[in-house]
Amino acid sequence: MDHTEKDVLLEGKVDWRGRIATKNQHGGMKAAVFVLATFAFENMASFALAVNLVTYFNSVMHYDIADSANHLTNYMGTAYILSILMAVFADAYIGRFKTLLIAAFVEFLGIALLTLQAHYPKFKPPVCNIFLPTSNCEKLTGGNAVMLFSAIYLMAVGASGVKAALPSHGADQFEEKDAQEATQMSTFFNWLLLAIVVGGCVSLTFFVWVQVNKGFDYGFGLSMIAMFMGAVILICGLPWYRIYVVQGSSAITEIIQVYVAAIRNCNLKLPEDPSELYEIAMDKEAGIHEEFLPHRDVYRWLDKAAVRCDKTVLTSNSWKLCRVTQVENAKILLAMIPVFLCSIIMTLCLAQLQTFSVQQGVTMDIKLTKSFNIPPASLPIIPVAFLVILVPIYDKVVVPLLRKFTGIPTGITYLQRVGVGLILSSLSMAIAGVMEVKRKDVAKDHNMLDAIPVLQPLPISVFWLTFQYFVFGIADMFTYVGLLEFFYSQAPKPIKSISSCFLWSSMALGYFLSGIMVKIVNHVTKGGTKSGGWLAGNNINRNHLELFYWLLAILSLINFVIYLFVAMRYKYRPQTLDAEHELHHLRKTSITPL
Incomplete structure (x- = not known):
């Protein structure tokens, strides 16, 4: 190298x-x-x-x-x-x-x-x-x-x-x-x-x-x-x-934009083909500055944030239309919350x-x-x-x-x-x-x-x-x-x-x-x-501190049982895509860059 x-x-x-x-x-x-x-x-x-x-x-x-x-x-x-x-x-x-x-x-x-x-x-x-x-x-x-x-x-x-x-x-x-x-x-x-x-x-x-x-x-x-x-x-x-x-922008703001856009687009119909969801064009130069994640078929209601009203016209309003990667990031954080609570x-x-x-x-x-x-x-x-x-x-x-x-x-x-x-x-x-x-x-x-x-x-x-x-x-x-x-x-x-x-x-x-x-x-x-x-x-x-300790032991045991259910359902995030492999991977996952 x-x-x-x-x-x-x-x-x-x-x-x-x-x-x-x-x-x-x-x-x-x-x-x-x-x-x-x-x-x-x-x-x-x-x-x-x-x-x-x-x-x-x-x-x-x-x-x-x-x-x-x-x-x-x-x-x-x-x-x-x-x-x-x-x-x-x-x-x-x-x-x-x-x-x-x-x-x-x-x-x-x-x-x-x-x-x-x-x-x-x-x-x-x-x-x-x-x-x-x-x-x-x-x-x-x-x-x-x-x-x-x-x-x-x-x-x-x-x-x-x-x-x-x-x-x-x-x-x-x-x-x-x-x-x-x-x-x-x-x-x-x-x-x-x-x-x-x-x-x-x-x-x-x-x-x-x-x-x-x-x-x-x-x-x-x-x-x-x-x-x-x-x-x-x-x-x-x-x-x-x-x-x-x-990077000069708040990633938390981008996550919030996904939820706002999903709510605003709640009446729109999700496309059967994920390739119709919005993502920016991907090339090697973009890959240096942007993170790309493949679409996953979980929390589909958040996908509405990436649904375009018109397939040929894109809005510049980030509170109305978000990238697939943005949506996937929001899904990842949402999936982590049950682990956090446990x-x-x-x-x-x-x-x-x-x-x-x-x-x-x-x-x-x-x-x-x-x-x-x-x-x-x-x-x-x-x-x-x-x-x-x-x-x-x-x-x-x-x-x-x-x-x-x-x-x-x-x-x-x-x-x-x-x-x-x-x-x-x-x-x-x-x-x-x-x-x-x-x-x-x-x-x-x-x-x-x-x-x-x-x-x-x-x-x-x-x-x-x-x-x-x-x-x-x-x-x-x-x-x-x-x-x-x-x-x-x-x-x-x-x-x-x-x-x-x-x-x-x-x-x-x-x-x-x-x-x-x-x-x-x-x-x-x-x-x-x-x-x-x-x-x-x-x-x-x-x-009666002993009773308080035993109360905590019971609560902890109940919490562990709930955690087992949460952990078995959790799916680890996919790896970030390298720019030079973007197009090949997205053809396999049916997401077409715009």
Whole structure:
């Protein structure tokens, strides 16, 4: 392949100077390493916050447990849901790399503000012990509350941009049509999880330990430094990046045009021959700039967007007449929505491991040795550390082995991988319920239902909680990486960043649903408990968390059954057609270019 052919291969991607990116000089794993390192440092900064903010809200800012859990899930949900907006800007306006760089700075600014508030007493309520029944602790209010939530939601905005742009920018370093690079792209997504867990290992051990033993201000300060390092590493990779060129139009707008045109043309009759549907003329020059997809006989009602009123006259109104490729892109996104909906319940389960499971750990014996205590917020380090070993084994041993039997480059299909994770998440919640029964039995046997955790922990090791974390960690490896690969591979080229946001959006809805579900459960069950519901109040020993976990296990199992039905009906998108093969393929599929 000569230099000109390489330029054609990477058409649509440029280097940092705006020149056409070449395969031998740009992209590949050497560029992806910088992206992976950036994600590792970003997760190093954010993991400790995600697992320990509940304790910060509860013990320092004096919100009760339920409100603290809801504040955290609202923050996490906002970070994920805003990723949609950030992805639109990345794909249609400013580009993925610029979005990523700006977002990293905003997240750094939010963590810096949080660190400032944690350091100075004048920005916090007076110190008191919330676990003492006689304490009348003052909750954070006024300008200081504004400062806290400004910091939290600046972090959410920044994190949303990183989540929206980083996976797609990393995947942009590979060409899907190149067999070798397509395999490397699958490796990149596996190693993306490895970057998360490596950053998480440092965050959940060292950062959390500093928060607990040296103060939240020092712990948050470490997160601030990690975020700064991530931004610096991102910039260092600039000479090697393949940077996707913004096309100047919103692909989301084109998708909406299909629905509008289909509605406007609802009275038109679909032609029996798909060749009568509208598509632009195809030649090698067009193939460089346009994506072409063959017509599929699914969601036929959307085909009306490509029906011409007059076979000889074409309208220039894109809200009345759309290309076949446009229609097929709309069909692909529509087919992905059921998979997206089935992934929400898993995040609802994850939210409980980041909130209520940490509160379980607060009441338990946290001694690792006679002189060292493990912070409850560091419990997820058990499955995270396991994933550090498991991910390379899965990528380098399991996937090649499965590939020999299935012939699939990724070993098993994306949807099969997601399904394994969903059933494991249900098992994790069932185990969590059993562990909570065991913990409460110890409290009852020792007459410690009203014990103050910081003064009198239960005589049961916190490591009993690692079983639920361990199983859910494996579920993470299968489901979230599988979903990232699935959404990226299936989405049309112009909306690769937005496709990644299907995962983040499902997580956002899961976090928001968690807060809503806690309130609903407390409202429905308030008549059967003295505290006002299964999860109400600050005394977790008097609550019925085990019943809540089992409820989630049942919901997850029902969700898995629905997912099986959805996955079996899903048809993977066809490959984008190469320009030089367009006419031959379209003769076979009965679509004639105009």
